[in-house]
Amino acid sequence: MRRKQWRKLEEGCFIWLMRLALLIAVVGLGSILFTITSRGWAALSWEMVSQPPSAGFYLGGGGGILHALLGSLYLATGATLLALLIAVPVVLYINTYGRGSKTAEMVRLVLNILWGMPSIVFGVFILGLLLALGLRTSLLAGTIALALVIVPILARTFDEVVRLVPHELSETTLALGTTRLELSIMLLRQTMPGLLAGLFLAFERALGDGAAVLFTAGFTSSMPSSLFQPVASLPLVIFFQLATPFPEVQARAYAAALILTAIVLTFGMLGYFFLHHVGKHVIR
Amino acid sequence: MDRQQEPRNASQPAGLRVDSMHHRMRRWQDRIGQAIMGALAWSLLGLLLAIGGVLLLRALPILERASVPELLFSTTWQPMRGLFGMAPFIVGTIAVTLVAMLVAVPLAILSGIYLAEYMTSRARLFFKPVTDLLAGIPPVVYGLWGVLVVVPFVRNELAPWADRNLAAYCSCFANTNPSGYSIAAAGLVLSLMVYPIIVTITEEVLRAVPRELREALFALGATRWEVTKVTLLRAGLPGVVAAVVLGFSRAFGETLAVLMVVGNVPRMPGSIFDGSYTLAALIANNYGEMMSVPLYESALMGAGLVLLLVVVSFNLGAWLFLTRRLKRGGEA
Structure with missing residues (x-):
């Protein structure tokens, strides 16, 4: 008892x-x-989000952070698209052609390692390439570095959804005489909501990551103009403004952080919505 | 596949012949798809090797000047005099990660159990977004919060309290630093960043445990807590190990958030309230000036290489441990 x-x-x-x-x-x-x-x-003010910084911005001058807002959106959008092009074929491959093979096991292990890899390592890697090639920091380099950061995130989320597709459905599809490429297309349709959710998750991570773009996208006070010019990004704007000794500049860092958090969380919620409420082509 | 090699009948209707053309095209598409997708899959391994290769190449100049043990274990970091001992940074990184994991792992596993086992589905609708939001907040915002909230908390509350009550037992709790920017502050900020990762995976693992196993235990008269203990330790251990390794990797290499609160003092820490410096913060902080000092860039690339090697070996270790367990037949 x-x-x-x-x-x-x-x-x-x-x-x-x-x-x-x-x-x-x-x-x-x-x-x-x-x-x-x-x-x-x-x-927070309208000026902050509608204007690029004017002279002496980091000493308390006027202007806003439109350049960083746009820069971040460009970087994250480009990186997400690039990551999509890599992650989706890889995941479909390990679930169709390479299903249950040593290759698939190896790819999953590598994805796990890359998932845990600190984003600064990707940044330093791209920096090393830039130095070796004698190139400067640019929007393009930043996009590539960010894409490397989010490929494993996107791939792992997508892989989890693809693995949830009942195996009977794949067998039925193959029994109809499809090739495995056509099977991949079926899987892609079936997992579209999960893929979209993964995309939003990846986009969200790309927006918020400052360490990968620190050496690769560089930093500037002008608006983003070309793929080969440096761009500013929101995390770095917050970081650099906070590092100044002036209270009014620091206050703007708080406002920028509020903007970044709001954007990131909005996309997070969109991802959640897509995961649970969208799915026209899904056979249940 | 053999369909194509069947002897073709001259009286075959025209429609079928078109169909076999179609077949051949589909087969080519299939092969091309396989080649492209397979190449992309292998390129991920290539990427990992390329990262290691580039970092190693860029770090070579310093490796030629100083031996590896000297770089890893020397405590003198004076780039101007050409001395690049990384021990303070390595110890700082380990200390910060350790504090973060000691706080986050118990909290996260307990929370994950509660979410999976005890909570009604209505209450979970409220709590699930908490972990999702925590996972979504960007590192730099965590850093900002650290500066505004955690650092003052450590300075005014935690450090004086630990100094009064714990410093007598271990000098590692001595309040040595009046600023609050410290290992403890960085560890606390990191623990909240790592928390949602471990919670989510723990919860998933517990939900994936076969219902029969659980019912069998209930039938034996076990309480819900006892059922959880057994399922988590037996069936759930691989998942929990994976979660902890992932959390560790995240904490080990986190850059901006740590950089903002750790104090950035390149000295061997003696107490968790000392200011310290981590490898990732070292790389990020010295980006601007590294071109002017000889070998500086090479040393920073070396620091990147250390981060890479630690994360890779930790993940490989976990993978070996888990596959070995699986090969033994598992225990669940």
Whole structure:
């Protein structure tokens, strides 16, 4: 009898510990959102998002961060498209032609390693290539570095959805006399909502990553103009503004952080929506 | 495939002949698709090797000047005098990661269990977005929050408290630094960044445990907590190991958020409240000046190489451990 009470007590203790753990996370999230909103809201203005910086911006001069906003959107869009072109064929390959093979196992292992790879390593890698080729930082180099960061994210999310497709469906498709390429197309249709969700997740990560673009996209105060010119990005604008000693410039960093968080979380929610509510061609 | 080699009948209707053309085209498409997609799949391995190769090549000049143990274990970092001992950065990185994992892993596993086992589906609708939002917030915003909230908290509350109550047992809790920019601050910020990764995977793992296993345990009279303990330790261990390795990799190489709160002091830390410096922060911080000092760039590439090697070997280690376990027949 005492043994039973002890077991109940153990469970009760752990339930409270678990609730405490969740509470800590909720408090942490609340604290982040509250801090960013309360500090950022005050410095937020239309000028910030509608104008490029004017002279002396980092000393408290006028202007805004339109250049970084656009730069970030260009970088993230390009990187997402590039990652899509690499990740989708690879995932379809390991689920059709290479299903259950050593190659598929190797690719999944490499994807796992790349997923855990710090984004600064990709940045330094592209920097090393640029130095070896004698090139400068540019929008293109930043896009490639970011694409490398998000390829494993996109591929792993997509792979998980593809693996959920019932094997019977693939067998039925093959039994109709399709080639494996046509089977891949079937899988692609079947997993479209999951792929879209993965795309938004990847886009979100690309927008927020500053370490990969630090050496590759460079930094500038002018608007993005060409693929071969450096561009500014939101994470770096926040980082550099915060590093200045002037309170009004720091306040603008808070506002920029609020803008970045809002954009990123919006795309996160869109991804969530696509995962759960879209799927015209999905056979259930 | 044999269809094509069947003897062709002259009286075959025209439609079928077109069809066999069509067949041949589809077969070619299939082969071309296989070639392109296969090449892309292998190129990922190529990418990994290329990253290692480029970093190694760029780091060669410094490797020729100084031996590997000297670079890894010397504590003197004076680029101007040509001394590139990385030990302070390596120790700083390990310390920050360790603090982050010690805080995040228990919290995240407990939360994951609660989400998967105890929560009603209605309550989960409320809590699931918490982890999703935490995972979505960009590193630089975490850094900003660290500067505004965590650093003052460490400076005013945590460090004085630890100094009063714990420093007597271990000097690693001594309050040595009045600024608050410290290993502890970086570890706390990182722990919240790593938390959602581990929670999500733990929860998925627990949900994937076969229902029969669970019901069998309930039938034996186990409490829900006992069922969880057994399923998590037996069936769920591979997933949890994977989650922890991923969280570790993320914490080990996180750059901007750590750079903003760790204090950036290139010195061997003696206490978790000391300012410190990590490998990733070292690379990011010295980007501007590295062209002017000889060998500086090479040293930074070397730091990148260390990050790469640690992450690769950790992942390979976890993979070996898991496949070995699987080959033994697993335990679940």
